[in-house]
Amino acid sequence: MIKQYLIDGNNLIGKMPELWELQKKDKQSSREKLAYKVDNYFISKSPNAKIFFDGYGAESIPTSKIRLQYCDKRTADDDIKTEIMRSNNPKLLAVISSDYSVMQFAQKSSCKVIKSEDFARQLAGSKKSKTESDAIKSIKNDDIKKLFGV
Numbered sequence: 001m002i003k004q005y006l007i008d009g010n011n012l013i014g015k016m017p018e019l020w021e022l023q024k025k026d027k028q029s030s031r032e033k034l035a036y037k038v039d040n041y042f043i044s045k046s047p048n049a050k051i052f053f054d055g056y057g058a059e060s061i062p063t064s065k066i067r068l069q070y071c072d073k074r075t076a077d078d079d080i081k082t083e084i085m086r087s088n089n090p091k092l093l094a095v096i097s098s099d100y101s102v103m104q105f106a107q108k109s110s111c112k113v114i115k116s117e118d119f120a121r122q123l124a125g126s127k128k129s130k131t132e133s134d135a136i137k138s139i140k141n142d143d144i145k146k147l148f149g150v
Helices: 009-013 017-025 027-042 076-086 100-108 116-125 132-138 141-147
Strands: 004-008 048-053 066-070 093-096 112-114
Touching: 004 009, 004 076, 009 017, 009 027, 009 048, 009 076, 009 116, 017 027, 027 048, 027 066, 027 116, 048 076, 076 093, 076 100, 093 100, 100 112, 112 116
Parallel strands: 004 048, 004 093, 048 066, 093 112
Antiparallel strands: none
16 A cells, blocks of 8 residues: 655656646746646545655645655755655655666665656546635636525
8 A cells, every 4th residue: 555656756747748848948837737737636545645856946836635845956866765765664655757766766665666657647547626726716606696596
């Protein structure tokens, strides 16, 4: 049973054509879209997820189910490996990356490994669940007026 997913953010963006194209123009927007997609994917699931991004975070990205980690001067690969080493039970971790060194380290540490391209397909195929704010936005003023007899 997986308790936490460790996601190589830039690696995953590179496997999602629409985000890859966006990243070339606006790195922050591609990170935001990835965070929202992953957050939505995990919203009704019990494991936690953590996305690791190379470099510095420009702006805070609000998410409800996942955490984001900007690696500053280190690489996401190094921070993922450090997180695995710090784990009390690496068998409960799943690592999402297509970076050979990260995958190899995770496998040797007994983590489950999911290639970024496979996870990207899972994200693309997942049904989008409505969040509370999405549901509120979809209600029309006329519906509210009818509800309250106005």
